[in-house]
Amino acid sequence: MNSGQRFRGRAGRRFITTLLLLAGMTGAASAQYTPAAWPATFVDYRDSTGNYIQDISDQNPSYTDIIFSASTPSSVMVAYDGTTAFFRLQLADNAWRSNGSWAPYAWVVALSGPTGQGEPIGFVSVSGSGSSLDVEVKDQTTTDRIYTYAKTNPNPAAVRSVPAGLSGYYYLDFQVPMAAMTARIGIDGSTPLRLFYGTSASGGTINKDFMTGGSVNFLGLGTTNFNGIMHGSITVNPVELTSFSAYRKNGAVALRWNTATELNNFGFEVQRTEDGNSWRMIGFVAGAGTVYSPRAYEFEDRSLPTSGYLRYRLRQVDRDGSSEYSPVVEVRTDAQTAPGISGMFPSPARAMTTVSYSLESAGTAVLTLHDLTGRQLRTLSEEYSAAAGSHSSVVDVSGLTTGIYLLQLRSEGDMQVIPMQVHN
Secondary structure, rough: OOOOOOOOOOOHHHHHHHHHHOOOOOOOOOOOOOOOOOOOEEEEEEEEEOOOOEEEEEEEHHHEOOOOOOOOOOEOOOOOOEEEEEEEEOOOOOEEEEOOOEOOEEEEEEOOOOOOOOOOEEEEEOOOOOEEEEEEEEOOOOHHHHHHHOOOOOOOOOEEEEEEEOOOOOOEEEEEEEHHHHHHHHOOOOOOOOEEEEEEEEOOOOOEEEOOOHHHHHHHOOOOOHHHHHHOOOOOEEEEEEEEEEEEEOOEEEEEEEEEEEEEEEEEEEEEEEEOOOOOEEEEEEEEEEEOOOOEEEEEEOOOOOOOOOOOOOEEEEEEOOOEOOOOEEEEEEOOOOOEEEEEEEEEEEOEEEEEEEEOOOOEEEEEEEEOOOOOEEEEEEEEEEEOOEEEEEEEEEOOOOEEEEEEEOOOOEEEEEEEEOOO
């Protein structure tokens, strides 16, 4: 979800305060990743029909063999805490060897786009095939080493081998920060993906123990995203709304929204309320049916009252008649408010939150979220042709821990930074 906000240097105290807040933002890119706490539970990753992924016992040495499992716990699993992705393979033997070293192999998860077609878009892996034990993220050309340990280290923070209950098998778990996957592969928690687990003698592309045949074939695998995994599901929402915003434009209110994927989407009812209670449908925009690529939509409301606040929401309707409501955006129809961020609701922010702001002139508006050290955590909204006037955007703060963050609006050389309280 997207949004943006501002700061202007005409007020001395405001200018100094903003400089102090921004001082901690320099050099953040060089910070080291810190391994996360291991999750209590993993989610079974299944095929596209909902069945447990199965793999025949066909590999030697046994610590390279992903075991056959037709029930939970399945052969391969995954977890996500909003910041870190965790991958689990159930192996026939312990990857930590009795000779006091990690096995000289790699365990790899290849990532495909939602269609399952073409080359993988990237890989994450833990590899003991070199001189060290490395957790890596790579695209088709470049590898980023995220964590590295001595191969004789039995307890590296980002890798572990633990008994799989009383089965005699072992779980090999490894973790990768979402920020590292975003930087190298370009995905985030809402990106629809298919995951293909396997082993490798070299630490590169999977070349052993294919789950679905003799080559990397994603077509039989379930489509998922990490935000869905965080809530205990491997099923992507039928329509994944990535942004929803409203702004004043030439005496009308323009609504814009975007989707990442759509499944059996009949369309969107556009609803409005003037009193915050009674909603009525003011228009309908047809959906794209089933698509796995981003779509953009627009709607204009030209029948406006002379003053007050208007709130809008979308009712997304599937072809089977089921429906789901979007978060709410708000626009003021009377006199212009002062430039900058004017409010957010709910406050404290929860999951999907609406940020309202006003722009003095047309141009770029970018909303970003930072921690209290100034490190940028995510871009909430980017508009490169934003109109002057009042705006309202739904922003995604899901996955963030409860606490205080910094919300920054940049627009046409101006900047504003205000605190945002999140309670998830």
